[in-house]
Amino acid sequence: MSDAGVIHDIGYQRYEGPRLGRSAVFGAIYQHGLRASFGLGRSAKAKIFPWLVAGIVLLVAVINAAVKAQANIVLFDYYSFDDTMSWLVIFFVAIVAPELVSRDMRSGVLPLYFSRPLRAFDYIGAKFAALATAVFLLLGVPQLIMFLGGAFTTDDGAKGVWNEFLDLLPGWGYSVLWAVLFASISLLVASVTGKRAFAAGGIVAVFLMTTPVVGVLSILPSTTAQHLAGLASPMSLLTGVQSWLRGRSDLDLDVGDFGVIYGIEWVCLVSACLLLLLARYRKVASL
Amino acid sequence: MTIIATQSLTKTYGGGVTALSELTVDVEAGVIGLVGANGAGKSTFIKIMLGLLAPTSGDVRVFGLDPVTETDQVRARVGYMPENDCLPPDVSASEFVTHLGRLSGLPKTAARERASEALRHVGLYEERYRQIGGYSTGMKQRVKLAQALVHDPDLLLLDEPTNGLDPAGRDAMLALVHRIGHEFGISVVVCSHLLGEVERICDSLIAIEGGRLLRADRISAMTTASDVLAVEVSEGTDELAEALTQLQLTVTREGRLLLVPLTSESDYDAILRAVAELDLPLHRIDQRRHRVAELFTTKETADV
Numbered sequence: 001m002s003d004a005g006v007i008h009d010i011g012y013q014r015y016e017g018p019r020l021g022r023s024a025v026f027g028a029i030y031q032h033g034l035r036a037s038f039g040l041g042r043s044a045k046a047k048i049f050p051w052l053v054a055g056i057v058l059l060v061a062v063i064n065a066a067v068k069a070q071a072n073i074v075l076f077d078y079y080s081f082d083d084t085m086s087w088l089v090i091f092f093v094a095i096v097a098p099e100l101v102s103r104d105m106r107s108g109v110l111p112l113y114f115s116r117p118l119r120a121f122d123y124i125g126a127k128f129a130a131l132a133t134a135v136f137l138l139l140g141v142p143q144l145i146m147f148l149g150g151a152f153t154t155d156d157g158a159k160g161v162w163n164e165f166l167d168l169l170p171g172w173g174y175s176v177l178w179a180v181l182f183a184s185i186s187l188l189v190a191s192v193t194g195k196r197a198f199a200a201g202g203i204v205a206v207f208l209m210t211t212p213v214v215g216v217l218s219i220l221p222s223t224t225a226q227h228l229a230g231l232a233s234p235m236s237l238l239t240g241v242q243s244w245l246r247g248r249s250d251l252d253l254d255v256g257d258f259g260v261i262y263g264i265e266w267v268c269l270v271s272a273c274l275l276l277l278l279a280r281y282r283k284v285a286s287l
Numbered sequence: 288m289t290i291i292a293t294q295s296l297t298k299t300y301g302g303g304v305t306a307l308s309e310l311t312v313d314v315e316a317g318v319i320g321l322v323g324a325n326g327a328g329k330s331t332f333i334k335i336m337l338g339l340l341a342p343t344s345g346d347v348r349v350f351g352l353d354p355v356t357e358t359d360q361v362r363a364r365v366g367y368m369p370e371n372d373c374l375p376p377d378v379s380a381s382e383f384v385t386h387l388g389r390l391s392g393l394p395k396t397a398a399r400e401r402a403s404e405a406l407r408h409v410g411l412y413e414e415r416y417r418q419i420g421g422y423s424t425g426m427k428q429r430v431k432l433a434q435a436l437v438h439d440p441d442l443l444l445l446d447e448p449t450n451g452l453d454p455a456g457r458d459a460m461l462a463l464v465h466r467i468g469h470e471f472g473i474s475v476v477v478c479s480h481l482l483g484e485v486e487r488i489c490d491s492l493i494a495i496e497g498g499r500l501l502r503a504d505r506i507s508a509m510t511t512a513s514d515v516l517a518v519e520v521s522e523g524t525d526e527l528a529e530a531l532t533q534l535q536l537t538v539t540r541e542g543r544l545l546l547v548p549l550t551s552e553s554d555y556d557a558i559l560r561a562v563a564e565l566d567l568p569l570h571r572i573d574q575r576r577h578r579v580a581e582l583f584t585t586k587e588t589a590d591v
Contacts, residue, residue: 012408012471015401015439019363019392028389043377043418107375112434115337115367116390117359286339 025118026126033130037096046099053092054138057085061142065149078143078171079242082178083252085139086235089182090207092138093131097186098199100127106194110284120281128183128274135179136172143171174242181234181266184273191280207234218253227256231265241266288316290442290474291336296345298331298498306331308498310345314476315505318468320485320492321478328498329478330370333444337367350441363392366435370446370478373431376420380406380430383419384437391438398437405433408471409463425456432463436473443467443475449484461488516558518545519571530561549574 032041038054039047064075076084104110113123147168154160189206190199210233217229230236230253243251244259255262291314298307307328323329334340335347338354338361347354354361375383381402388398406415409429414422419430428448435443448464449457465488468475479485486492486506494501502509520527528538528545534557539546547558555574562569 012467013404014472015393015397017397018394019438020394021392022359024394025390025392028386032386041378041382046377103375108369108371108373109375111369111371112367112373112387113390114339115362115365115369116387116438117362117392118390 022118022122025116026122029118029123029126030130030133033100033127034133036099037130037134049095050092050134053088053095057088057138057142058145060085061145062149065146068146069149069153078146078167079174079246081143081146081171082139082174083235083239085142089135089138089178090204093135093182093186094200094203096134097131097183097190097203098196100131101187101190102194102196102199105191105284106196114285120278120285123285124187124274124277124281128187128277131187132176132179132183135182136175139175139178140172143168143175170246174238177241177266178238180270181238184270184277185234188273188277188280191277210234211236223256224258227254227258228261229253230255231262234269237262237265237269289313290316290350291476292348294346296332296335296347297343298328298335298340299343306498307335307342307495310495310498310500312493312500312503314493314503315491316474317490318465318488319474319476320482320489320506321476321495322480322482322485322492323495323501324480327480327495329495330446331498332495333367333446333476333478336444337362337365363438364441366438366440366443368431368435368443368445368448370450372427374419374427377418379416380411380419380422380426380433381415384415384430384434387434388437393438401437401439402433405436406430408436408467409433410459424451425453425459428452428456428460429463432460436467441473443473444478445475446478447480448477449479449481457484464488514549514574516547516549516555517541517571517573518547518558518562518569519543520545520562521568521570523565523567526565527562527567530565531558534558534561 035041036046038050061081064081067073067075082089104113114120147164150164150167151161154164156163185206186203189202192202193199213232214229214236217232218226220226220229230240236253239251239253240255240259240262243249243253243255244262249255291312293310293312296307296310297305299305310328310332321329321332331340335342336349336354338358341355349361350364352361378386384402384406385398388402389395393401403415406412406429409432411426411429411433414426419427422430428451432445432448435445445464449460452460461484464475464477467473468488468490477485477489482494489506491503491505492509493503518527524540524543524545528540531538531545531547536547536554536558547554549555559572562572
């Protein structure tokens with residue numbers, strides 16, 4: 001004779017289910033961060049900028065693929081696509097990195113995180129992985145579109161598709177180098193302040209202020225200075241690494257015999273940024 | 288069951304500031320009030336229990352676990368509600384509490400279920416789908432409490448849960464804490480600088496001052512021992528005092544009043560009967576239930 005309209009208060013129930021370990025917690029922060037990078041699960045306002053950037057990048061890739069298919073003119077290859085998009089990548093990380101870390105600092109949510117079974121390493125590792133993945137997707141998906149464009153219009157059948165694919169793989173590798181470097185630098189800058197606008201400004205400043213330095217160094221009379229000029233800015237550093245790895249000297253930047261130094265600086269810069277981030281969050285985590 | 292045990296726990300910060308000094312206390316399950324003025328060391332104590340700070344010396348055990356070396360096991364069983372504002376404005380309470388549930392190690396669907404359960408228990412229903420930025424202070428405090436409950440802890444550490452609430456909000460929050468402690472079967476440590484507030488809902492009380500333990504005991508032990516009956520008769524005060532002394536009651540005179548400590552239930556009736564037998568005009572009889580606050584005041588003045 002129970003009345004269907006009655007709401008029963010079932011009282012408090014204890015949780016008997018599984019409790020997952022730190023790797024699952026890492027995964028949860030990573031997933032949350034990756035979604036937040038593209039404004040998913042956030043207000044419409046938070047979606048505008050990431051999708052605007054993603055839209056432009058995709059559009060460029062589609063145009064590039066179409067021009068190549070119709071007129072057989074190559075506007076960009078997989079490498080120069082990344083170099084050409086550098087401004088958009090800078091603006092993307094300038095918006096997304098503060099969204100990932102400054103926001104947590106601003107709202108004071110960190111004590112809630114660090115009173116749970118996770119450590120500074122899990123937090124910053126997952127945030128870094130999320131931002132690096134987001135930047136990689138920003139570059140890698142358009143590269144995939146370029147590949148598809150090339151693969152469907154190839155005249156050599158399966159062999160042509162395979163050759164195109166062999167071009168795509170190092171292109172993706174280059175995008176990974178971009179993603180890791182840009183994610184580590186921008187997160188470090190963003191972790192300094194809880195104010196999103198300051199963090200975004202700081203990130204843009206770090207990337208853009210270094211470009212004139214490269215310009216000045218590269219017109220010095222010494223060839224050594226010219227070869228090393230690219231070390232001063234993250235964008236030219238990546239071009240330098242590319243020159244070194246591909247053994248090319250006809251790119252915008254001539255690294256001479258110093259290619260390996262570009263490689264070393266890339267590794268050192270990424271590790272230094274991540275270690276500083278970890279040190280910073282060790283301190284924050286102890287409140 | 289002892290849930291928290293400390294052994295001469297001491298915490299000294301870098302600049303030589305001593306936040307906790309030789310704190311030794313055993314805490315039984317239940318609702319525990321942790322009282323002390325601002326800067327007495329309450330928050331430091333909580334952070335040590337969460338493994339956020341390492342003690343300078345001494346020993347602390349939460350559920351028999353050491354928060355310094357077994358941090359994850361301790362944190363999985365403890366929920367923490369900080370004093371400060373700690374909610375992002377641009378997400379809904381439901382999403383936020385779900386996310387924190389996952390950070391406590393709950394699988395995705397379980398986290399979602401537990402989050403809506405926890406929000407329901409603190410009294411947030413349809414509002415939970417709105418963004419937190421539009422909430423009142425009272426609702427925000429409830430969200431903070433819900434995120435501490437989401438992973439079904441065995442112990443809640445609440446740092447000033449009534450901060451910023453109006454009197455009605457305070458009462459509601461205290462009632463909720465009382466309910467969590469007594470109906471949900473979760474032990475609760477409530478930090479407050481307002482003694483009168485926590486004594487209403489707590490089973491036991493820990494008072495600290497300047498990092499030192501002032502007193503730790505069950506509320507019942509603190510109050511029953513100090514129940515005193517004040518009797519005033521218009522005439523025949525001496526006769527009554529004599530009669531009561533013969534009944535093995537300790538009588539003290541305070542002006543026109545007779546103060547008789549109540550040691551058992553029957554004392555009250557015995558006193559009334561004595562007054563009636565002597566046929567004295569009873570002017571006033573009232574039970575002075577000492578509030579815990581008075582215990583501390585007397586102790587403090589005694590120290591001076």
